[in-house]
Amino acid sequence: MTAIQSRPRHTASAARNRIWDAGPLTKVVLAFALVLSAFPIYYMFIMATRTNEEAMDVPPPLLPGGHLGENVARLFSTEDAYFLTGLINSAIVSVTVTLSVVFISTLAGFAFAKLRFKGSKILLGLILVTMMVPLQQMGIVPLYELMVTLGWTGQLKAVILPFLVNGFGVFMMTQYATQAVPDELVEAARVDGASTMRIYVNVILPALRPGMAVLALLVFMQTWNEFMWPLIVLNPDNPVVQTSIAALNQAHGTDYVMLFTGTAASVLPLFIVFVAFGRQIVGGLMEGAVKA
């Protein structure tokens, strides 16, 4: 994580209003926030390198120990947690859901942003309204019955299917396409005789690429973190990583080190993504916020 930032430009106006310079109070606030944000994560990784006796020291250890290897080995061999299965399942579910949400959102976003059709305003409004409804929790009983009827409980498709579309994704891609694709470009392609699908492939997709990356990252993180629905619809022997941790917690609530090694392993993929694409995530969140 490099923190290189372009130097502030010393314009005359900036010099006039000194409230933009970080004072000592600001520095304290930021440093404090940084420590608070990082500490629990740091602590999690530290505990994954310790033994249970060390974890119960008072005050607790704050430096890495030498037991990471054996903890990881123990984690993956814990029988009733099926941790490796959980990791693989989470990867399958998250990648599938991400690809689907990004694809379907770019299709719909293109239509809402750049095409004129009857009812488009109403349909987009409908998406916005339903974004406010906690569908996942409200519809949980029928969704479960649906999966029972289809015979899909315990299978990964039961976790994948309800998440294949995402109103937030459509909304984000609509905003993004409105801004990133000039109308003239679409018009020009039309005049040249390109069909709508061709415009989608050759004009829209290349222009949306940075937005798609941000959406993909956000959806991947969200899906990776999914807990309630997998807990209900999957069986303990075929879990996703989050429910696998819950199983560890239930079976070995006092085995802190196992729990911490498990959570550290479950966070690691997201951590890597964040280190690699942090800039884009921050930028994407900020873009999305301004437009919302």
Next chain:
Amino acid sequence: MTLHVDTPAPPRPGPRRSAGHRGPGRSRGFARFDLRATPYFLVSPYFLLFAIFGIFPLGYTLWVSLHEWELAGDKTLVGFDNYTELITDGAFWNAVVNTLGMFAMSTIPQLALALLLANALNKRIRGRLFFRLGVLLPLITSVVAVAVVFTQLYGRDYGMINWFLSLFDVDPINWQNQKWSSWIAISTMIDWRWTGYNAIILLAAMQTIPKDLYEAAAIDGATARRQFWQITVPMLRPTIIFTVFISTIGGLTLFTEPVMFDGNPTMAGGTTGQYQTVAMFIVKEAFRDFDFGYAAAAAWLLFVLILIGTLINYSFTRRIGGSK
């Protein structure tokens, strides 16, 4: 890899090849069909899947809630019996009170801190991106992981928080045991994960406020604090409303943190249900007691609760900095 997405789209010329090569009549007919029909084709995957996995369950929940509906498939139409029973069910109201309590306890400090943090992040300082990434760090940990870490930090005997409090001669607190202490513990989990995210959202909005407003105020002799309250906060109103909406929905559907805090997925929320939330109540009724109709009715009441919560928050936040 650009941070700013307002870079112009690549000036790629539209494809030319197929133009005019086909018979004019057929091509024009296709073009008209394409213009009219393709948009619906493009939005249909979303609405199709959403109808099956979003709208259908929602409507069907209402239907289920009017029945005595067991897992085995026995269903009897009972009208509003589930609802009238719920309204007199102490356990349900306990869950409602817990949810509202933890919602208020987490959201208010969270948004206040986020505003403070966003203001700090908006200042000129070295390594600004580093700080922004830093405050977003909690967002990338899973809720389950947060709950595990914090539950241990709040441990009665070996937890770091009790150790820290002992430095000030505070006796060890059994955080899970009491309503107030478990609410505090769970609220801090929520705040830790979401404050930075809200700060980034607010920061983005802050940066769209025209700087000349501040310059004019500075010339008039307004202090930084005054500028913050008289310019920043009022100008942020739409974004604050947005963050309140998001927090309301998140707060009223609270589930993972209290479940993991319990350590034992019976959905009871502590020995006397001191931190059982409405979402946990629904899952417990449906998937522990297999009383689907009752759970469905609770789900609809949760929805009503969110609706009321959102409306109250909306009318409340509308007044922020507002004599408009």
